[in-house]
Amino acid sequence: MRMSVIGCGYLGAVHAAAMASIGHEVVGIDVDARKIDALSKGEAPFFEPGLPEILRDGVASGRLSFTTDMAAAHGAKVHFIGVGTPQRADGYAADLTYVNAAVDALLPHLSAGDIVAGKSTVPVGTAAELAERVEATGATLVWNPEFLREGWAVQDTIDPDRLVVGVPGGSDVSTHSARSTTGETAADVLREVYHPAVAKGTPFIVTDLATAELVKVAANAFLATKISFINAMAEIAEVTGADVTQLADAIGHDARIGRRFLGAGIGFGGGCLPKDIRAFSARAEELGRGESVAFLREVDEINLRRRDRAVQLVVDGLGGTVFEKKIAVLGAAFKPHSDDIRDSPALDVAVRLHGLGARVVVTDPEAIDNARAKHPQLTYETSRDETIRDADAVILVTEWDEYRRELPPEHASTLTRGRVVVDGRNGLDAAAWRAAGWTYYGMGRP
Template sequence: MTDATTGTAAAPEAGPAPRIAVIGTGYLGATHAAAMAALGFDVVGFDTDPEKTRALSLGKVPFYEPGLDALLSEQVEAGRLRFTTDVADAVGDADVHFICVGTPQQPGSNAANLSYVEAATRAVAEHLTRDGVIVGKSTVPVGTAARLREVVAQHAPDGVDAELVWNPEFLREGKAVEDTLHPDRIVIGGVSERSEALLRRVYARPIAAGAPVIVCDLPTAELVKVSANAFLATKISFINAVASVCEAAGADVTVLADAIGLDPRIGRKFLDAGLGFGGGCLPKDIRALMHRSGELGAYRMAGLLQKVDEINMGQREAVVALALAACDGSVLNKSIGVLGAAFKPETDDVRDSPALNVAAALHLRGAQVKVFDPAASETARRTFPTLTYVSSTEDAVEATDVVLVLTEWKQFVEADPAMLAALTPTPRVIDARGKLDPAAWRAAGWEFRGLGRPTA
């Protein structure tokens, strides 16, 4: 194994570039396939969904991710990237097989659903026609890879050398292309000399650009991504817990976060008090780690993450309470403008979105809710079709009893409060992301409320 600090190793072998298969072309897989093609490899993406495969083959991304449309189209047109619904076609000529399928939360449990990862790994093993390395990128509970090695050993054809290793992904939605082409670290676990050399060839350009390589055992590689997500979730829930103290004491949590964020041991990122985290990764990953920690008897971690999850979910209730208070205790038949539906800006992802959850909760209390999101209105409509979706910030604000800023899109943060105040007879705003300037909005005539911020 290499030195995990420097990432130094012998130069990778020369020869033809390895051919790559990407199994699963959702958010992770489509991005990874396009990026691998952009790095100069011939890539085949496999998915069981014919409509998704057809769209990707035409260079069209079926979700919103800045920069991915252009990258995908470029690689498809260059002939380095194609997509198929035939797993044998994808696997047959490839040397490296990336497993990029989802690991959603199981219904009625905090545990991860590993059926897609298991099925994908088995399908690759069964259709191998040559020696190959199966590379797990999906986020899985620790111990999964060891079991998948048994699946590979059971289903790979006789005479084929099939090795399974783990290479977790660290994509941030909204910055996924940059994170794939220019990763801040590359973690590979459970590798032999042969598979390490092969993966170093795959990642040669990022490594040459300075990306550190950490080589470790399988369990460590599996734990890196979920531990990183758990730490970020804990940091967010910590500042939200501090916000409750600020509210009780009359302090301003945003100024407090600026001050403690100057400490280099802490840093300012992920210290924004507000509505909390959501999306397809952090919630289900911390719950899966909570569940797995309990199985392993690591109860302190399980208990910590239980509290992190409780604080995070409580923020949604706190914003609903602010809306009720702004409307004198009831939102029945009140008009509420909601700015934001995605769980974060620069994505159309509404999975476990705190913004959409709050909008739906107010709707269930009898409010007339108007939602605007620059990218996520259509995905939100498919999830909550009973809400009203409008086409601009102005439409969402017009004639409302209260406006809620629930996703910190730049156009909301930089909106002209005076112009918006003229659109409603009762200019009340709840900044649930801590991004608006209270003085500027109050000066424009708005009644301003925020989590962990003084009310006057």
């Protein structure tokens, strides 16, 4: 099938390359000429495992191309909208500027029978507002939210755990109305788009437009709530002497709860969870149902408090001040297997320590260039060992394996000046570090 992908950022570039890898003919379209030039050469403009390989293969095969010319979308059967929806500068609401601009630019190139599939995370009700414009061309608007995990985005696109498609008229086709018939046809086209996943039995859920929009933000809200819940338990553990890691293990055995996303630490970040729960809260207020998701404000606040706690542990570990002390910060990306620094708790902690007068040195396997561009006031070092050399304290803030598993405390002792380690992700072996002579501080641990 021939398809276009509008927006070639993180979501769009991965989606375009993944669709080409399963046999479709794909053109990616973006206004950023530099990005398009890199992608056209088969070069990924950001770090994502597995993307360079399928990107190069797609371009070399001729199935995948990139351009800044929206006219290239003409003739495609399906047009995916994958542009960003950042938080607005004047509040918590999502900025839909890029979504509206993408749809408006696409409209002149649509033909009757085309499918416009929104993938961007948007406030519920957005699709209904866009549908009238799209349907005036004879095309159909559907909403097909993404559920990508950075670091596993290629796998999650090609082999997702579920596929959700919101269509006009929803899943109830019993009325045989024109809209329900159109929606059923659109759903069949999306089944063809994702044929390898559908053939292996991946759940394919057809809903109305509003439900599809809500599925995405509800999933993110739930995950954020689960992370902040265990961090709230960490706050209680810290004043009672309990160990939050053992608590998480114990309650995680309950199949209704599960252990995943119960890792206490410095909290979540990135380009999705923080801005999505804030946008959800803002949209609920607009709908007159702000009280329904009022708890998300506290979820956000708990998350931000854990960054404060990590900084305070470093200060406490160094006797009450970090002024002119060297602090080695292990990590800059908001999570491992990514170079994404958007709302990164790791960088936030580094910046706060710098603001207290510490000599902060940051390292990360992939995110240094992005971090330096955002926070040039910090010092960066590509070598892990050079980062911790002569440090008075070390803090783990992104759980890359080379810090969490591959840094023996005995080896670290030969390089540092001090013996204070703050485990901002509870990813280190506390007993091993203490046995090697270190003062170990965890998050919600004795």
